[in-house]
Amino acid sequence: MSTRPTLAVFKFASCDGCQLSLLDAEDELLAVAGAVDIAFFPEASSRMLPGPYDIALVEGSITTSHDAERIQEVRKQSRFLMTIGACATAGGIQALRNWGDTAEFLQAVYARPEYISTLATSTAIADHVTVDFELRGCPINHHQLVEVLSSLIAGRRPRTPTHSVCLDCKRRGTVCVTVAQGIPCLGPVTQAGCGAICPAYDRGCYGCYGPVKQCNSESLGDHFIATGSTPGELVPLFRNFNGYAPEFRAESDRLARRAEGV
Amino acid sequence: MSTSAATELFLAKPHLQQLLNALSARGYCIIGPTIDQSAIVYAEIRTVDELPQGWTDQQEPATYRLVRREDNAWFGYAVGPHSWKRYLFPPFATVAVADRTAAGWQMSTPHEPVPKYAFLGVRACELAAIKIQDKVFLEGAYVDPIYRARREQAFVIAVNCTSAGANCFCTSMNTGPRCTTGFDLALTELPDAFLVEVGSDSGGEVLAELQTRVADVEEQAAAERARQQAVSQITKRLDTTDIRNLLLTNLEHPRWAEVATRCLSCTNCTMVCPTCFCASVNEVSDLQGDHVERQRQWDSCFNLDFSYMNGGHIRNDIRSRYRQWMTHKLASWIDQFGSSGCVGCGRCITWCPVGIDLTEEVAAIRGETP
Structure with missing residues (x-):
């Protein structure tokens, strides 16, 4: 019996992009495979061992009653449960349904909506079970994933920075797209992790890594309005991959009320 | 010649x-x-x-x-x-390297050109x-x-x-x-x-x-x-009269809470400041733990985790972080290094995503609210 920690990867409502990030970690993949015992990873291997597992990576959000039950079982089988990605951590892009009418969507999309069994909401894993660590991103950064796995194996705190995207723009020498070009950008209120990619290509940050700690989205929203954006234009900026994260949700709701003149 | x-x-x-x-x-x-x-x-x-x-x-x-x-x-x-x-x-620098060998850890300093x-x-x-x-x-x-x-x-x-x-x-x-x-x-x-x-x-x-x-x-x-x-x-002015004592005797001034409602704590002002010098140092190891690099990178007093010390955050809200930055830059810098930390280049004003102007903040604390 191996003394290496066992690793399991579970998928809920998601696009698979985050668990593919593990397979994309080409330079480190063999080292990861050597450091842990991959016991359950259906996307990668037909070898599927029963639990319990030392480390569970959970991708995706809870959108069905079946998944709401399944996550309870995953939690019971997992010593350390870590969510990977915006879906598992904040509900994902599919959490846009939380502002809509799910029954109406089903009518519009499916020929036989009665075949579909779904919840009215898409919610984060932490809304259902205790989560030991949340790895942000849409998708996650595989360097960060390897870093967290390394830290678990070594028994130390993971080095996953919580600073804003702006700091990474400045370190890499990217000129601020908001100040120099007037492009609304979520960088100042978004946690780093991607390496500040979008502003380096003249795009505002989409907030893929979710809100920074002690996030002041309201000040940023007010500034964008003062400099020419309308509240209605800004709602979809905050309602994106991490739109249902509490801080972004509160700001988009506030902007939506302003857009409606409430 | x-x-x-x-x-x-x-x-x-x-x-x-x-x-x-x-x-x-x-x-x-x-x-x-x-x-x-x-x-x-x-x-x-x-x-x-x-x-x-x-x-x-x-x-x-x-x-x-x-x-x-x-x-x-x-x-x-x-x-x-x-x-x-x-x-x-430089924003990134490797200051030391350690490799595990049969003879124990080998420490070295990288000598890049x-x-x-x-x-x-x-x-x-x-x-x-x-x-x-x-x-x-x-x-x-x-x-x-x-x-x-x-x-x-x-x-x-x-x-x-x-x-x-x-x-x-x-x-x-x-x-x-x-x-x-x-x-x-x-x-x-x-x-x-x-x-x-x-x-x-x-x-x-x-x-x-x-x-x-x-x-x-x-x-x-x-x-x-x-x-x-x-x-x-040049039209912008910062009244520096007795500025050290002005700021350090007004640490509970209501303006700090007011500016905290606007400040994003995003670090831009410190990054563009030509004198801000804060950095953090991390030990970064490979997956096997056989190769470790001590990496230094630009960091900022506006980051929550920058003031994390054993058991908690020293500056646990934006108010205290903005106050730390400005009182250091304009007041306690004088005690520490013998001059102001501000050279009047205006970058922190231009590159603040919400346009906070430190000259206005000082004026407000001085009681000259613009």
């Missing part, structure tokens, strides 16, 4: 290329102003054609725009988003900022070897401002706009020429290779008028 510091020499404008050539021949990597990413940034240049000829910047709090000038000035802009800090105090920089277009406020960082990195009990290696080799070509931006307030901080010290050569731009002052022996040696002549009285008067134009364009 010997030149005294007071003599201004006339260098026809196209001959500035001779200066770049002379520096290249001496092995310098020339960093100068050039247009990139909708801004005038500092990057490696080889020819004068890469200078922002005919361009300027319009700056307001949270706004920077490149605009065409009516003339074809080569240095007709204020300061941009970058500062020389990124070349002397040190870039030999020539900085072209250093403004007076930036000379003052470099002097402050010299104090921080070179003159204390612990000398920073990464900074020192770059700084000792650097060749500095200052350029006197002949215009000023809306966020410039160097005259309040007594740092400019006239370049008086800390350069090898200093230029003042006229429509068809530069008047050159020599600030060091190595500056004089390089200049001796160029086609120059002593500037006549009229040319010197024209240069003085051009420099005076920058002074007259």
Whole structure:
């Protein structure tokens, strides 16, 4: 019996992009495979061992009653449960349904909506079970994933920075797209992790890594309005991959009320 | 050829290329102003054609725009988003390496080649900022070897401002706009020429290779008028009267809570500040734990985790982080390093995404709410 920690990867409502990030970690993949015992990873291997597992990576959000039950079982089988990605951590892009009418969507999309069994909401894993660590991103950064796995194996705190995207723009020498070009950008209120990619290509940050700690989205929203954006234009900026994260949700709701003149 | 510091020499404008050539021949990597990413940034240049000829910047709090000038000035802009800090105090540096071997851990210091920089277009406020960082990195009990290696080799070509931006307030901080010290050569731009002052022996040696002549009285008067134009364009003021005590006796002023409702704590002001020097150091290992690098990177007092100490965060809200930054920059810096930490370049005002203006914050604490 191996003394290496066992690793399991579970998928809920998601696009698979985050668990593919593990397979994309080409330079480190063999080292990861050597450091842990991959016991359950259906996307990668037909070898599927029963639990319990030392480390569970959970991708995706809870959108069905079946998944709401399944996550309870995953939690019971997992010593350390870590969510990977915006879906598992904040509900994902599919959490846009939380502002809509799910029954109406089903009518519009499916020929036989009665075949579909779904919840009215898409919610984060932490809304259902205790989560030991949340790895942000849409998708996650595989360097960060390897870093967290390394830290678990070594028994130390993971080095996953919580600073804003702006700091990474400045370190890499990217000129601020908001100040120099007037492009609304979520960088100042978004946690780093991607390496500040979008502003380096003249795009505002989409907030893929979710809100920074002690996030002041309201000040940023007010500034964008003062400099020419309308509240209605800004709602979809905050309602994106991490739109249902509490801080972004509160700001988009506030902007939506302003857009409606409430 | 010997030149005294007071003599201004006339260098026809196209001959500035001779200066770049002379520096290249001496092995310098020339960093100068050039247009990139909708801004005038500092990057490696080889020819004068890469200078922002005919361009300027319009700056307001949270706004920077490149605009065409009516003339074809080569240095007709204020300061941009970058500062020389990124070349002397690089954003990323590996300061130590450790490898596990059969004989135990092998520690080593990486010896990467040190870039030999020539900085072209250093403004007076930036000379003052470099002097402050010299104090921080070179003159204390612990000398920073990464900074020192770059700084000792650097060749500095200052350029006197002949215009000023809306966020410039160097005259309040007594740092400019006239370049008086800390350069090898200093230029003042006229429509068809530069008047050159020599600030060091190595500056004089390089200049001796160029086609120059002593500037006549009229040319010197024209240069003085051009420099005076920058002074007259500066409108922003920071009243520094007893500023240390003003701030340190107002630590519970309600303005700190008010500015915290606007501040994003995003770190932009500290990143663009040419004197802010904070960094964090991490031990980064590979997956096997056999290779460890000690990596230093720019960090900021605006990061929540920057004040994390055993058991908690010391500055656990935006109010306390903004207050920490501003009181350090303008007040306790004086106790620590003998001068203000602010040189009046205005970058923190321009590049704050929500346009917080520290001169207004000081005025508010002084009771002069704008």
